[in-house]
Amino acid sequence: MGGLNTALLNAAGTLGVYDQVFNVIENNVTNANTPGYVRQDQSLVAGQFDPNAGVYGGVSAGPLVSARDPYLDQAVRNQTERLGSVQQQASDLSQVQSLFDTTGQTGVPGALNAFFSAFSQLSVNPNDEPSRQNVLVAAQNVAQQFNSNAQGLQQASNNVDTETTYTVNTINSLATQIASINQQIGTTPDASQNAGLDAQLNNALDQLSQYVNYTSIKNSNGTYNIYAGGQTPLVLNQQALAISANVSGPQTVITDSKGNDITSELQNNGGSLGSELQTKNVTLAGYLSSLNSIAQSFADAVNNQLSQGLDSTGNPPTLNLFQYNAAQGTAFTLSVPSTFTTANIAAASAGAPGGNGNALAVAALANQPVLNGATVTQAYGNLGAQVGQDIATAQQETTAQQSLVDQAEQNRSSASGVSLDTEATELIQFQQAYQAVGQLVATLNSLTQTVISMVQGT
Secondary structure, eight states: OHHHHHHHHHHHHHHHHHHHHHHHHHHHHHTTTSTTOOOEEEEEEEOOEEGGGTEEOOEEEEEEEEOOOHHHHHHHHHHHHHHHHHHHHHHHHGGGGGGOOOSSSSHHHHHHHHHHHHHHHHHHSTTOHHHHHHHHHHHHHHHHHHHHHHHHHHHHHHHHHHHHHHHHHHHHHHHHHHHHHHHHHHHSTTGGGOHHHHHHHHHHHHHHHHHOOEEEEEOTTSOEEEEETTTEEEEETTEEOOOEEEOSSSSOEEEOTTSOBOHHHHTTSSHHHHHHHHIIIIIIHHHHHHHHHHHHHHHHHHHHHHTTEEOTTSSOOSSOSOBOOGGGOHHHHOBOOTTOOGGGOOOEETTOTTOSHHHHHHHHGGGSOOBTTBOHHHHHHHHHHHHHHHHHHHHHHHHHHHHHHHHHHHHHHHHHSOOHHHHHHHHHHHHHHHHHHHHHHHHHHHHHHHHHHHHHHO
16 A cells, blocks of 8 residues: 555646646746746656665656846847947937038038139129129028038937937836846845746846946846946946936036946947937037038138228228137027128229129139138038948948847847747647646556455455
């Protein structure tokens, strides 16, 4: 009887273990599409089997085994971080693409061509009032086009400010979420076996990588410490430490929870926040600086040439055609003074009142270098080409980086994701084993009843 009872108990215990296996398979299938979830397997532990010593083996449930691979997780996060950066750059720079028409038909190039053409036409008849009026209108249009470009760049910068504020808020929200999960892990018995908490934590870490470059350090109790830029604490065990963004000045400044400036740690260092800082503080600021230089070089060259001529009264001009405030930005403030009239246009050369020499000289500025060896149109074209190249590069990198993210996610999914085919195969396998053990239990039960009946019969 002892052997039969032991066999019956072992078989019954095996059925209980298989029930746990079925629960794990069910949980895997249910969470196949849950963000952050990885496959779990119920480990089985064979009992000691030594009949001579009265030990009859059996099987028991060991710990749950997670398929999570931290190296594959990190590979996905590294690629996602880079994708977040180039996607943000492509999006932000696309806002200014329409500002820089390099065809020469519209915008600043079109206005410059019309301006120099107006002076060329004026040289044909330097005392013609309509021609002088055309020059004045063309000059005002050039100033307005530079103003419009500068305002467009400023609007793009303001839009980046809005995005930066949103990104920082999202980072802080995810940090708070991770700290909350850390708290649950710290207070949950055997938290390492909790697939739900594990999925929530790793999904939050995946999301965070899109927004900021960070380093994560896993503590012995399963919680994580997170450091933005590898240095600034965002999460320390169960505490979230918020960062802040000051977008009120020409340069965005990011500070840690203690008010320390951490901008240099994050700028151009991955994630959408790094890209936003680089775009506003460096790229857009650089475009605007170049635009100001072009506007100022143009205005100075024209003003200087006109100052050498004679106006319609035969006197040296008393007003500059263009005025600006360099401290506030030449492209922003470039204008034609309201007091400047057609009579102030110095079309004649000194010593030749009523002539067209100076009008020809101004028209000739179209082909003369005014900035770093380039004509004003060439200088603007170079700036437009740089903008176009930056946008094209960002878009190309976005496409390439998306492929790398997809590949990294596929590698992770293949190694640790839930495969419904695999789960179905295991389910069938254990169903067959369960049925076999159930049949064994029935047989052992029948044998036991037979032995009992034989004993009672005696």
